[in-house]
Amino acid sequence: MASPVLLLVLLAAAAAAAPQLCSAVDPVSTYCAKNFTGAQTQASISQVLSALVPRASADYYATATAGRGDSAIWGLAQCRGDIPASDCVLCISAAARALASTCRGQADARIWYDYCFMRYDDTDFLGLPDTGYTIILINTMNASDPVAFDRAERKLMARVAAEAGEAASGGLARETARFDATSTTIYGLGWCTRDITTADCGLCVAQAVAELPNYCRFRRGCRVLYSSCMARYETYPFFFPVDGKDGGAAASSHAGEYEKIVLNP
Known part of the structure; x- marks a missing residue:
């Protein structure tokens, strides 16, 4: 029979590996x-x-x-x-x-x-792309090599926006890129509500991606959220499936410290 100390260690390891709800x-x-x-x-x-x-x-x-x-x-x-x-x-x-x-x-x-x-x-909004009310969450940490990181992040998120506009994506685009300077993986995601068309989804995510350099240049993570779509990148895994070598579970929504900006309130 395992000792109480060993059982505690095993339970702690299981909790750390479980998806974070x-x-x-x-x-x-x-x-x-x-x-x-x-x-x-x-x-x-x-x-x-x-x-x-x-x-x-x-x-x-x-x-x-x-x-x-x-x-x-x-x-x-x-x-x-x-x-x-x-x-x-x-x-x-x-x-x-x-x-x-x-x-x-x-x-x-x-x-x-x-x-x-x-x-x-109380107004029928279904099927109408909505990019009016905007939430921007900015990671307070800067990248260690900001210029090179920014270049890699922009290329990644351009791929995310393009993928979101393809019918095969189903309104969910996920991409990753290796940032060679530090061997860091950048994770990028875009997704849309399913009431809008595929073309409108691509345009919506592209608009969100276009806001990233306006508020989040050189930052290690950023999110732009509309009522019809969103775009996000981070240097930790936050979507599924997750590569086991990067932690084994999608990270919490509040991993790291973020500044919040609201536009068109």
Whole structure:
């Protein structure tokens, strides 16, 4: 029989190797707007959230509508296509609970996680690319060889934007590049909500990528999030599947320190 000390070591090792679920349940940002007082609108919101949770949990994507006239609400929920199904369920459930609580009494609500996105609105937004409200998260650390790193990151994210605009990508682009100066791998990702077309997805991710040098030049990581797509790069693995030599599990959404900028609030 293994000693108590050995068992503790084994348990600690297993915990370190397990996928980190905080990315599924910790929100990156929330947006709430359009105050209302009507009980019917609130009922429509509740119906939309109740419909989105099981559908998106099962299919990684869902839309829903409820109500009529001034009380009509449209909703969308989507998980990132590379994540485990169990994390999708956790993320979608957490998103619905958070919106119901944080944005109660407001008819335009959106919440971003690393692993999923959810929104509802009293205007039909489905199928319309939305790059208005913008969240930028900037890693506070600079690259050790900033000019060469920036060159490698730009080439990587150009490939991400191009891949996102291809039908075969399904709205999810993942690329990696080896930064030779330090043998560091740069991880790049772009993904879109599935209500927009493939062409619009490519344009949306390209717009997000174009913002990166404006705010994140020489930084080791950056994220630009819209309501229809996002683009992100890091020097640690944050998407699946993960190369075992780089840690064995996708890193937390809060790995490292980040500055947050909101545009067009």
